[in-house]
Structure formats: structure tokens, C-alpha cells
Amino acid sequence: MLVDDFRSDTVTRPDAGMRAAMAAAEVGDAVYDDCPTTSRLEAIVAERLGKEAALFFPTGTQANLAGLMAHCGRGDEYLVGQMAHTYRLEGGGAAVLGSIQPQPLPNEPDGTIALDAIANAIKPNDFHFAVTRLLALENTFNGLVLPDAYLQAATQLARSRGLATHLDGARLMNAAAASGRDAAWIAAQFDTLSLCLSKGLGAPVGSVLVGPRDFIEKSRRIRKMLGGGMRQTGVLAAAAIYALEHNVTRLSDDHRRAADLATVLARFPELGAGPSRTNMVFMTPQGLDTSAFGAFLRSRGIAVGGRYGTLRWVTHLDVGDASVARVAEACEVFFDRQSAPAGLSAQA
DSSP states (O other), X not given: OOSEEOSOTTOOOOOHHHHHHHHTOOOOOGGGTOOHHHHHHHHHHHHHHTOSEEEEESOHHHHHHHHHHHHOOTTOEEEEETTOHHHHSSTTHHHXXXXXXXXXXXXXXXXOOOHHHHHHHSOOSOTTSOOEEEEEEESSBTTBOOOHHHHHHHHHHHXXXXXXXXXXXXXXXHHHHHHOOOHHHHHHTSSEEEEESSSTTOOSSOXXXXXXXXXXXXXXXXXXXXXXXXXXXXXXXXXXXXXXXXXXXXXXXXXXXXXXXXXXXXXXXXGOBOOXXXXXXXXXXXXXXXXXXXXXXXXXXXEOEEETTEEXXXXXXXXXXXXXXXXXXXXXXXXXXXXXXXXXOSXX
């Protein structure tokens, strides 16, 4: 049984207070737009982020896809980072379901896309090219907070060239907590954005798409087309409201624990751990059998995520200081057992 699950901040489970809020939720039929708790959630998020309207979705992937489809027509193009979630990790939905052409651009080490790369990728008014409609950014990006000045410069560039702007703000509240900026200030740089409620905020399900009222009404139709129209969503919306009321200010605790975890992992050079990035720590092990390491951790009730040769630790409300201490103890034991040269493989 897992005791300390660092795979993602999506693995959190509702606590007693959230479950009580869910049980007490007033519900209606959200497809008919008469679920009072869902409507309240949407109003809260729109007001908090300084936008006209908001729409509740079952997933962040669907919220982003609806946003892209509301901005771009069939055969249009959006500019996006090569490593961005909307391009790389959402099943190709923009192209497959939206008939939208992605134009991926290299992400810089700090998560930004170079302004020159954005400018040069915008297509001329020529029928040989797709029409570039949208710039999509992500904040946080692999745990990195995009700099304030960059957000302003990139979105201003896009607008000067007639592009709309969308933010995949799945971890927007982490970015706000780490930067000291109000989330509404970050949101104000973009025409539209999505906010995930089931990551660091701890709700079991849901994301919200926010923007101008006419954009949200267009997205409502697209949500229905994508199968995202749900009925008695007030139960889920109540959990999301509870998360917004109780779990935003505590995100700084996750960031502190990630920094503590990075310090622990740095004691073992073979792990190749970098510094913390908000609530994440990435490792690129060198000369280590990562399968054996992961299996050993799991045998002690600890889980870590990984993809493309990199391991990722994510702190959240269900891991505490004791969790970090157990990771430290597990690493000590593992490397004590691997002290003989034959104990390490050449696997990276």
C-alpha cells in the first residue's frame, strides 16, 4: 500500500471537510444550467480571476481543447511550446478533434518560448499557409513560473499581430503563490485560461475555463460536442469550492516541502536531482538502475513518477514533512545496499 505518493498532485483525496461539503451540496442539472452549486463555482472562479464568465469541465484536457476550438476554426493554427501539455500530453486532441494545426516551438530552459521564435512563426497572409490565430502558453511549466515581464511581452507581441492568447493555467495558483502575484494579475495577461482544481488544490475532479462571456457560451456548445456536459455536478463543484476556500493559501507549504525534498535528494549524486520548482523536483539519474530504485521505493510505500528518462517528485496536501523524512531514510538504505560497484548498473 502506498503511504507517500509523489507521482503527481492529482492523487490527492478529499478530506473530511471536503467530503462533508460534497454530501451537503445542493444540486441541479448542469446541462440545463440550473445546478446552483456549479453556477456558484463558476461565478467564484470568474470573479477571482477577473474574467466575465467561467465554465466547469470534467478535465483540464477537455477545458483546454474547448478553449482551443473556440479560438481556432478548422485549418487554423496555434503556436505552442514543443514540450507544452496542450501539445504533447493531451492526445493530439486539437488536431484530431479540432482540426487545428499546432505549430510547436522550442521551449527555453526557463519554460518560455523566445519572442523571436513566436514572431517568426506567425504566418503571413498567404493562402499557402494556415492562419495563425492563437498563442498558447503554460504557467507553471514543469514547475517553473514564467517571469512577469515575459508574460507581458509575449502576450503583447501576440496581440500586436492579431493573435488571441490562452493560458494553460492548470497550476496557476502555484505560480501565483511562488511569484507573489495575485492570480488575477497573471490571468489578466491572457484572453482566456484554464484552471485545474484537481491538482494542487485537491478537488477530486474538475477544471474551469474562463474568459469573455461570448467565448464561454461558444465553449459551452463545444463542451457538449465533446461529451463534457454533465448533470448533477454540484457534488463535484462543492469539492472545488471547498478547495478554493481552504487549499490555495497552503500551496506555499508544498513549495517548502519540495525544497526540503530537493535538499534530501541532492545528498545522492547518482540521482541527478535538480533544485525544486514550486512543488516539483526533477531527477535525471546517471549510472543508476532506475527500475530497481523505483521498485525499492514502492516496497517501502513510496511512489515517484517519471517520463522520458526523467523522474519527477511532486509535493501536495497528502504528503507532509514525515513523507520527506521517509524518502531520506529510504535513499540512505538503498544506497547503503548499492555501495558495492556491482550494485549499480549502467542504466541511465
